[in-house]
């Protein structure tokens with residue numbers, strides 16, 4: 001039998017996590033892409049993505065990050081823009097910059113890490129790919145979005161419709177993006193507006209079924 005304190009820790013670990021109102025989360029997530037600030041994820045004590053056997057991309061413009069990652073940990077990234085490097089993981093699946101339970105270069109962590117938000121999985125109904133491992137899957141399952149407003153529900157329907165569309169038509173994904181769960185999920189967020197139509201006269205927003213060209217335009221916008 002487990003002691004009360006161990007049980008308390010287990011229960012706390014498995015609690016639902018408030019993910020916030022869906023609509024504003026989508027807007028903030030899209031606005032954060034590519035910025036230095038990155039996604040504002042209330043990770044708490046979770047470090048799952050630092051311990052999930054992930055290859056981290058570092059762009060050639062991330063000079064402060066590249067300066068802090070030892071050269072012997074930087075590998076050329078095939079198929080990505082010149083100068084982009086990959087950082088691998090150790091035999092335990094941990095990022096080599098993960099030291100003493102935390103990121104040793106946190107202030108200068110790669111853009112990939114700043115932008116990573118595992119709420120993209122519950123938002124789209126997708127599961128992390130196999131190589132994302134169980135830690136991220138577990139954490140992603142705990143998020144609970146708030147769907148109180150009509151806009152929250154409409155945007156969610158649009159994100160789900162965009163996800164289905166992109167899973168069926170992977171050729172619509174931006175060039176160079178493999179049809180991995182995380183890239184499909186981010187593309188679905190970006191394209192979701194094409195699955196909604198706002199009628200100025202009535203003030204109503206309703207779902208629509210765009211063609212592939214419209215979706216591609218939304219993705220490249």
Ligand code: SF4
Nearest residue numbers: 050095097098103113
């Ligand atoms: S660089 Fe830092 S934030 Fe990114 S995976 Fe490694 S330890 Fe985690």
